[in-house]
Amino acid sequence: MTRARWGALGMAALLALYIGVVITYAVRLIGDPLPVAQAIGWALVVLPLIGAWALVAEVRFGFAAERLTRRLEAEGGLPDDPVPVRASGRVERDAADAAFSRHADALQQHPESWAHWFRLALAYDAARDRRRARWALREAIRWERADRSTAPDQPAG
DSSP states (O other), X not given: OOHHHXXXXXXXXXXXXXXXXXXXXXXXXXXXXXXHHHHHHXXXXXXXXXXXXXXXXXXXXXXXXXXHHHHHHHTXXXXXXXXXXXXXXXXXXXXXXXXXXXXXXXXXXOTTOHHHHHHHHHHHHHTTOHHHHHHHHHHHHHHHHHHHHHOTTSOOO
8 A cells, every 4th residue: 555545545544533523522512502613513513514424525536537547548548658757846838838738639539538537636736736636537438437337348447
């Protein structure tokens, strides 16, 4: 198991502990006779539920991303064009733009291909554009799920 996965699991466990403690405290406040305390108690119930939803959504996103990585790696489709990085840790812009252009052009040829969306997400990530990388990865997950639902004879992976 990688350090990133251990870190994510540790943070998820801490968030789950926090949610449990807050809900326990919220139940106590709801049982209090003061209306202000009861209102705070109800607010403390809603906020952890939002946190729990976010936790589940992020864990599902992570597992789906790992599944796609394993599937693309098994198919030999992971890109092998590393983007050079400067000593400061920043990517070399020209190389990142070239890699991005290749993957964006390939995606235009195959807009419904989850593999091409995944490669575009990797190109965005290499360029340190995390917001667009996550967006492209969500698209890849969506297309891969659609692909699996139309091909029931293939294993889910």
